Amino acid sequence: MSKGFLLIAQNNGSNDYVKQAVYCANRIKQFCPSASVSIITNSVRYLTDNFQQDIFEHVIDGINLPKIVNNRIMFDGALSNKTVQWNNVGRDLAYELTPYEETILLDTDYIFCNNLLEKCFNSVDDILMYKKSEYLGSTGTEEFDRCADTSIDFYWATIIYFKKTQKAKVFFNLVKHIRENWIYYNNLYQINSPNFRNDYAFSIAVHTMNSMSQGNYVGELPGKMYYIKDQDFLEKINDQILTFLVGKKDHLGEYTILTTQDLNVHVLNKSSLERHIE
């Protein structure tokens, strides 16, 4: 049965997701040497002209993916931000586009420092996602416990393990339906997000498939989703040791330094990540 990692890189004017994807694929290969990695991108020409493409087993043209461009304020540290165009649509099509029987779909801004995720292949579950998360700063992670104060449990769409099964197909089709009717679901679940967000759509799908309750339709990935916010900085990458500056609570523009070792980390400050992967 074919198994592999799948990255989706849809470049916008502000961030180079293709560059992030190449870096991410190299990290995957470093920690999981036998792993296969593929990419779906709307910038195939840019990828082939500028980067080593042999890192990817399959390069899938995503030029026909739906295009709904959201405007989003993206921070680069606490004191700098800009409004960027952000095309995050199409993640629900990963089920149809993946070349693998077992896939780990992940964001390009996820830094691999161990091989924990690779061990999920052959799982007895059809779908695995992260529900538990840990902000590397010590100010708590309440904001990602639920989609909103009065809403449902939050699941991260950053990493999704799935098999080519009927159960997973139904799940991804449901996410697609939610995306196509986002205004309705946004109001129904009292999320009040002006933009479509994959985490919310997948969380709604999990809730729906659990008969509008909590349940085990989707299993949990091992460990936790570790992350820094876009108000924090990635300071240094030294193999599997990562150094970060995380914002001090109630002290805007002041930071605490910390390091992680052997922990995979989701870096929400994409500009900070790109500065380290030149």
Add this chain to the structure above:
Amino acid sequence: MDEKLSKALEFANYTRTFEDQRRLLKERYFDSLVFFNSGGQFTVSKELISFVNLLLEKETASVLLDDNDNPVMIDNLQLFYDNIINLYFQSSNEYHTKLHELKTKRSIEKLVEYE
């Protein structure tokens, strides 16, 4: 700024960084305790070790519930036990060593090993 206050703030920064690093060491420890067998995902704990040890008194194979409540058939319970107890010792010893090292570091730079 008053010298005493300045030193107090410096120490506060040190203790904050120390607590962060200690917390992250613990997270690394928990990550390292995940064991995969027969498609199941098991977080090794004292309870799991004791339970499997108890099962071994009567069984050579058994069904165990994994972290996601999936029933997983473990054909070779003895091998499973050996693997989880090895993982537990290895991870716990490493956690102990790393935490001991951390406690000997007296500056923020050394705590985060920042050059």
